[in-house]
Amino acid sequence: MTNASLISLAALAVALSIAGPVAAQDASPIVSDRTSDNAEFDESLASEQIIVTGTRRTDRTVTESAVPVDVFTAQDLATQPSPNLQTIIKNLVPSFNQQRNAGADGTAFVRPPTLRGLPPDQILVLINGKRMHRSALVQVAGDDLSTGSQGPDLSQIPSVALGRVEVLRDGAAAQYGSDAIAGVINLGLRQDADGIELNARYGQSYEGDGEDIQISGNIGLALGEGFLNISGEYVDQSLFNRAIDRPDSAALRELGIDVPFPPTRYGQPEQDAYRVVVNSAVPFGDMNELYFFGNYGYADSEVDFNYRRPVAVTVPGAVPFPGQPQRPDQTFGKSVGTIYLDPIPGLLTAGGAPVYDAGGATFEASAFFPDGFVPLFMSTNEDVYGVIGVRGETDFGMLFDLSAATGQDRIRYTMNETLNPSLGPTSPTDFYLGSLTQQETNFNLDVSYPLEVGFASALNIAGGLEFRRETYKVGLGDPESYAIGPYATQTVQRADGTRFQATAGVGANGFPGYGPDSVADGSRNSYSAYVDVEADIVEAFTLGVAGRYDHFSDFGDTVNGKISARYAFSDAIALRGAASTGFRAPTPGQSFTSNVQTGFPNGSTVPVATATVTPGSVTGEYFGSQPLSPEKSTSFSGGVVLTPMPTLTFTIDYYNIEVRDRIAITSPFQVSAADQAALSALGVANAFDLGQVNYFTNGFETRTQGVDAVLTHRVMTGFGTFNSSLAVNYNNTEVTGISRPEAISGQRAANIEGLTPDFRGVLSTNWTYDAVYVTGRLNYYGEYTSYNAVPPPAGTPDLTTQSFGAELSFDLEAGITLQDRFRIAVGAENLFDNYPDRELRNIYPATGAQASGRLYNDASPLGYLGGFWYVRVGMDL
Template sequence: MIYPFERNSIRKLLGSASAFGLGLALLPAVAAAQEVAPQAEEKSPASDTTIIVTGTRRTGVTVADSPTPIDVVSSEQLTRQAATDTNDLLRVAVPSLNVTNFTTAGYAFAIRPFSLRGLSPDQTLVLVNSKRRHRSAVVQLSRLPLSSGAQGPDLSLIPSIAIARVEVLRDGAAAQYGSDAIAGVINFQLREDDGGIQLDAKYGQYYEGDGENYDIQANVGLPLGEGFINVSGQYSGNEHTYRGTQRPDAAAIAAATGGTIADPAQPIGDPKNELASLFVNSEIPLGESVTLYGFGNYAWHDSLATQFYRVPGGPNIRNSMYRSIPLTTTPGGARFSFATLYPEGLLPTQRYVVQDQSVTVGVRGDIAEGLDYDLSGNLAKDSAKMSVFDTINPSLGPTAPTSYYVGTQIQKEEQLHADFVYEWAKGPFTEPVTFAFGAEYRRETFIMRAGEPDSYRAGPFARVYDPDAPGSTPATPVYVGLEIGASAFPGIQPAQAGKWSRSNKAFYGDVEFEPLKDLSLGFAGRYEHFSDFGGTFNWKVSGRFEIVDGLALRGSYNTGFRAPTPGQSHVSARSTSIDIPTGELRNVATVPVDTPVAAYYGATPLRPEKSKNFSAGAVVDLGADFLFTLDYFHIKLRDRIGVTSNIPISAADRTALTARGIDVSDLNAIAFFTNAFDTTTQGFDAVASKSFHWGDVRFDVNGALNYTKTDLDRITFPLAVDRERSVEIASYYPKWRGTLTGVAQKGAFSVMTRLNYYGKYTDAVANVPDAASFDQTYEAELLVDLELRYELNDNFELAIGGSNILDNYPGKERIPAIKNFGFIYPINSPFGFNGGSWYARTRIKF
């Protein structure tokens, strides 16, 4: 059987093969264009002399000088990996960052949430060229313990070839940058090349022979007067992977009917993705002290994933789609069931088409000696058009369509910034005092557009008089009905659609100075006022003291906050989940907090999250390309926002809601946003780098180790946190993560070896009898990556490599209700469950 998401795969594989073949074909030309040159020594990616721009507004601050911990990920580190998604590239490079892998379609499978230091993706601020990156239109309604309800930026839309480096600030910075910067800041610095062309092509697949992935990227730099314009483009994608087994109910139907049900009937693995992205970065001097700059992007992302297989006679949902329905009001008359129309069941497939665009324009310069300014504005829009096919709206009856447009979500943002930096060179200290101050205005809008009527409306078979039901008569009728809305993904209804906006204004100031030769201090404060939540003031103090040459202590304390987004306050959707006790599928509705059904269960208006963040650490900088940092962090977070656990609708609830005029007849459970709980997250990061020579071989070694522990301090809304979530808040992600990367280079040849360590993690179950006996803790895993690279000259290189070359898999799933849906491995594996993969890539420069 050819699944719908396999269409055009041959065309795409041929395209990626052609791109790789292009590199081989151009090899003679590139070789002739330039004589073989000796290989330049590569600078250690984590060099202590790397200048940073994140977490400070002073000039000339290096990684080693920073009073707060920061990782610098070079473009080289992003290149030497099998992955094509920027989320995965960063996960490998930064151990304190985790990324979720979705295995079946859910409400937000197309946008993979990341977690820095165990916090939610929207508790990390994302910047591009030090300017705030806009959010995705998709709100995470998956029931992940720590990122449920998050609405953060989509990192996958940023092509790696556009990136000069990534600076990851592992410290709270809301006093410097505003809302969201609780866990830290990820700052993508774009390339500024003013000449040359670079072409990259990569193709790979898993050892199992599936999941083919391709990645074609190009970068062009051109002079623009005395400035530059740099353009980067990416076209990439991957096919579906299959790591499940045949469902028992599907196997039984195949045996009974001799049908052609696919094996497995329900694919378990990665969704299919296709992505095209364009980034532009430009600067042009307008005089000796004025520079005009601008950057922006356009991206298109098409993602497909299957939902739960709908099998006749199998685990079904309320108002089952396969129920027998009378076609007449005469006893013993004709009846209808979708089981006869679709005897082998249905496999709904969800589709997200994301379009993303943004533009930032600004001017910077100096007003007077020592006083610099930066004035900028930004417009951004992200939209997600959602559809579902190979499914039906059962209530429409035998003529129901099998594909539906279910609606669109849109996120719009506008920003204005005025930033000023003054260096007081003649101050009381030997080094200049840096003052920074500024103002910001932001407006964000969340829009939900309704789907086509057939995707959500109640058709004629939603409620039918059944003359054959026991005790049914015209005087005492018994009614039956079929599921309402497109099964797996009902459309957005007009009552749910709408447009919601909010604005905020901010003013900030900070100062950095060195009162003593070896002591640097920083103070920052920021006031921010939101049109819907009022005002908040946050502050930060940081310092660094060099005890002796090569050894320094550093630390910071700061307060932070994150305001609920309009999307979190107003999004609504329906989804399907597995009921662990019965193994059946359930219809779950996520509703806004201001709806009557949410109010019935105790929902209250959302409040901003508040945080207190302390960090302390040491820096050992011995020169000779050796740097070691060790930092402890402690983050206390109050009123964390998230989606409640699924709240079952009891018979008593159903009666009470019906009496209030609230129809929940086709639902099994309710969920909504709330300030659910308080947590304390603490741990440490250790990072080391060393470069040295052994004979004529250069070695670069980089290691990083992260320990993160999250404790549930208080549950502020009991219905929000069931047993499963309370256990997984502390153990869903591994407490221990580490990487060790070594690169050996001799002349034109180099070998990269990377060890990736993932500690133990736990998959818990909800409130069922003997629940603890079903909790499963998975053992730690060590994955190995390897790449061999040959550089003919400065203009051409070829490489082959592998990720997880020892083909490690997580332990197997043992919860019967989940295994019966075809799952072999845990859905929360931090490194996925696709096994080993290989890839080949080429790079050409002109």
Template sequence: MNFRGKQPSARALLVAATAVWALASADVAMAQDAGSDDTAAAEEDSDAPAIVVIGTRRTDRSAVNSASPVDVISASEIQSQPAANMLDVVKNVVPSFFVPQNTISDASTFVRAPSLRGLPADNILVMLNGKRFNRSALVQVYTGGDTALSFGSQGADISSIPAIAVGNLQVLRDGATAQYGSDAIGGVLNYGLRDDTGFEAQALYGQHYEGDGETWQISGYGGIGLGDNGFISVAGEYYDSEGTSRGVQRPSAVNFANQFPNLADQLPNYPGPVQIWGSSPSHGWKVVVNSEFEVSPQATFYLFGNFANSKADQSFNYREAVTTTATRFNGTSSSTGTLSANSAFRHPIYLTACPAGNATCPSGGFVRDANVFNFTELYPAGFTPRFVGETDQAIGVAGIKGSLDSGFTYDLSGSLARQSLNLSMYNSLAPSYGPATQTEFQFGKLIQRELNLNLDMTYPLDMGLASPVTLSWGAEFRREEYEATEGDPQSYGAGPYAVQDLYVQTSPGVYAYDSTVTMPPAASGYGGTSPTFAGTSSEKSWGVYVGAEADLTDRLSMGIAGRYEDYENFGSATVGKINALLEVTDAVSLRATAGTGFHAPSPGQNNVQVLTTTFIQGNQVQVGTYPVTSDIAQFYGATTLGPEESTNFGAGIVIKPSNNFTLTADGYSIKVRDRIGISQTFTVSAADIVALPSLAGVGEGGSVQYFTNGFDTLTRGIDVVGTYRTGLGDGSLNLTLAYNYNKSKVTNFDPGVIGPTQLIDIKYLAPNHRATFSANWEIGDFAINFRESYYGEWRDSNDYPIREGNLSTGAIIDGQHFGAKFITDLDVSYTFADKYTLTVGANNLFDTYPDKIAATVNNPIYDLTGSISNGSIYPRPGGPFGLNGGYWYARIRVKY
């Protein structure tokens, strides 16, 4: 099934039909409004604005009369998405939310890092039922376009939340650190859990047009009442997704098969590509429990939690067994390119040790003779490591809340959370261990633990204003722990063949120095945690806040909040916020906010140690990210991390001329100072290893980096959201248009931290323009959902830089421009026997792909395959909508 050839004409017809449909519905609406009061009243009741619980302590605010901009996304809109990952669900419906696909990006493939308004994942506060959700176990240290906007962050992993458990999602598009504490610089995502009674089950099957990526998803929800005093509900989901492949065979593998046809079937993944560019196969389950019970008229006990497990198996880069050549085109001319063998295959392991007590062949040396070991004995055609990540998530929240007759409210709660990421690998080797190498490795676990205790109170104080003043105050205690467990010794160690001084025998018993050869330490592909860096680090903090909100007049509402937090490892922070809403007329309101915020460095950012493999001109080298407190990081100049600090300003307009039409437009400016990033890489020399022997784990030619406060950014943009509800025929029609313009830039930076590629990616990796138009038409037992998404032009300078002149001397001036695209989603549902709903649909209906990688000096295209040297033809991050193309699905839903 492939619509690529029909895309322009089909899309033009569909968009034109939608425009006519929208205009026609407006005329129908005016006719109906004139003579159908009962219908209008029914629609108003059924679509009453949801109460906003984020960004305010009042209980009478909605999205249209909130002083801060809030999007309320319904359960039906969330559940209508066929994606198994909550990250993709939110990406489809919130224009300012960006997350790449992450094809081959080390552990960042298992925990993808999103961005809201161009800010990193740990500048977004995630909440579950208004309570802080825990961070993930992964600190984002992978260097590439996949993580460019969240490089160095440690945010929450919302992929563990099943869509069927969500009652609504409220997205606060405003800084809220003064109200909720560290991390809420860019905004807040609050998932309100379902509390209804009844039973619901769903089953979904889908696959991509290419015939891969087959997905099964089964989910269910059950809620029961506990008399008249409470409820308990359980929601769960199981999914199993096959991988996709959107690359081609690597030119080096084509050469190998031609030169050694008898070994061709030994190539990894034969006859498919030796290296897979696409989504990794994954499976897992997710469960949410939610409950409340009223123990008295003034007290309600609540308990809820989220538990999940996921496992994914990722392809790594192919390791060539032989060196070959092939013709390539760099955009202006053709040349012959060398496709080098991996360093594990470039020379053998020499097994004969120098004779004991021989003065001319010293201890620790090796004799260069025929007694050798070659890794082709393990992998005759080279190898592609497979990287496995298993994530376990658990959070439990318990509390008691209530109110008194005076209006005083209280909420006392505590939460415990733990997420772990267990990393392993197979189909690999540890080159420096020679014939004793393992082929499977355990790298250890990364574990994040959190304890939160909260007390929140409000009291309405009548001061003769248009409304009582809602006073709010409270306190919070937090403890975070980050633990790394030890991996297999070979996963991080330098084996006996890491450095071989070779000698040749010139006469009986006499030897002469010949040369020195090396093999990279650790496992090929990733490095486990060594005993030096295994262990637990922690951070305790406490905070207090106060706030006040009121209608000063019938037309003017204002709010103010302040917060003080103290951290044991870096000190304290004081922040504040003020906002206001002015009703100019009954149909037009103006709103504005101003505030300060901060993000405290996490124990993970302070203490993470990760060793990864990269390739420089075909040479495999290790890149180590080390804690700022370590002797390695301090050897290269690391200093103590401090908090990020922000200043937020926002102003907007709300237009609501009728109950069925709303338009909001909100501009914003967010300045973040002392952002936490990762330093430049420092190349490890032989002299460095002599001065600091612990650098042997990185090895000569490898590199070291560490966390540091290194740059300031300024983010500016505007959000526009319009909704229109009307009738069409005998049914109801809901139209929504959402648009976001966002642009970040680095205003001040340390050149040792931020390079020219990052300057470009921070500004352009996420499209500056993003818009979605959606229409939902329900008529009788049928429902049609249509969404057209626009993704503006974007760039990826980290992976696809454009330079002047040669690779070694040219100055980076830009990243490749990937063009703007429209993506169409469409589904049709039919409900029968009242309780059963069948849905068929397609995401990316017209099979749209990002632009292909262009031929440049840095990324020449090889004639053999039409790809760059690693076999990819599309940008590795997938861009803002991914590189998998069209996806069709069918879903059956049963609800009682």
């Protein structure tokens, strides 16, 4: 923790006397009226807030729930420093985290969150109670917490479209199906039938970069007795950079090479995006309505890859770790080797390949890029989702909801300012790399009936049926983007008759395109049935039981159950708890990804194909793969709810989540000549090109334990209302078993346990007086540890592991509403410009950074943007 941590704490003490968490007043509609376990009070009491997540009853409130549920309103989302929904939830829910992952291929654009330290595909996301489709990106380049996962992309939904967000912090696969292991996020869309809301926001970092412009709006229209609500958002996000110079680039400038400064920018990608959300419902008959909702999102994003050198250069070596001696001088070779263009007439190798003249004409990448180059990786993401249904109540009191949903996420990659070295002087410099597509179709029927059986409440009996079809596709790139050109491997002869081997990279340098061996188009179907019953057995005791059966066409059946209970000793104190089993079905991307990348690993002089194959393929089975089975979980939770007065609530909940058969990508298997021959005999077309093989497999187990504690308080005085909340999360994940050692390295196992801070806390307070408000928020992130290798035995010097200190940031916002319709707010995120601890591993004294120019670790939950100021204006018509 650096730069004014003590000032932050001192300022907090002052701010707490004048500011508070987001809480709405009629005169200040920009301020939140969120209420929940983890929320401030509005004018209504928390006990009056009806929830729809985690229960099938229609009369259950936040504090009456047997499991912890947080509820956040539209105003609560609107007053966060960031417009990105994923970042907003991170600010509101202490157990929800995300990392930066700058420059990590597609992960830089689709940032994977974690909930309770568990990956994004163990978080179920709903929109209006209906399952949201996944992103097309399988996180093969992500951090060790999320590698191999495939979850939804929350950034596709603009916060202006949301009327409320409910976060269920409990396992719920028995109620909602696959993925609901860590919890459930339910995004409730706005239902305004009139009014126009317009918003604009401008901000930038204290460093002067990272300019962020957001324009959003919402309009509500009446459709008879129904409504049509339309929301839109445009985001223009500029790049911010927190890298500095590289040791090789500084030396290259001394040679007269005009290397950009800094050579590679690490931070926030550039992005232009627009998103539209529609929500509509029209009543018909006495008790029924037809509804429709959906979204369309489009985003163009780009990020730098590493700088490529035009020539070799030698620099002073790095210091591996503080207190260790500096390494000897290090030579950074030129990034793209020399291509020899002139074959010697009539001279061939034993294999019939031409022999090239070392003294003849040559080609260098510097012919295209004299000062070196930085490949520019770009993504175009289109996301579309739609649901249509009918719901209502029968004459005998049964509620029903019949719906159909379809969704698609498509990502297209391009790479500019690079080349395919194996094509030599004929290489293009711009490439279309191919596409990823995730498609989902759901048909769903839900019914519920309140049956009077003599309990303190009706016995709510709910049930449902569901059909899902999921498809995953990988689309072909330009041939030049993946081609193994004529100069991939060359035999070159010197004037004295001696020979050597020269190699050139294959495919677009930085990210080879998807070739014919990578194209995929796989689908699966699933059928589900569930039952869920709940009742107040006596006035003080609530009991719920749920069970679900799922059949998947690719791996078979799974049955899961859940029991939950709540006992109220009085209006002021209650106990609650739940136990459940759950599962996460292998995602289509994990089941059907087939990708071949060609390179020169470990000094090889011939191109080696590294293939990610499907678990059921001939090649995969030859190397021991088995069909993927679902991840299985067992969850327990229990807690206390204290409401000693209407303005004070305290909850504390313990949770324990065991996940078995977790899915991971194996380490590469080396393919020998004998393996190639055997695979060829089995009919594998490209067997003799294979050098390495990996695949997705079930391979390890984890146990996650933790505690959530939330305190909310409201004080009304003659000089305004103060609303305060304190939310604290303790979370610890342990790798408890490894059934396939090749599925998870010791390094990844250590990072799963160490990269997420054990402690996270959010202290917020808000002061409102008539049309004015001030909000302050202190974010605390505990220590975390990053491992760059397998931890060494005890007593052995560890030069690859670094522990990072706790991190603090303070957010402050002040706003006013004028004439009941014009809103103005100014604020700062990370007001005191705090940064995480710097990297200490492999630092070059000449620059004070790593070889890439990076200063900070991507695992920092605080991030390394530093301070960010913004102005927001709005108007209601």
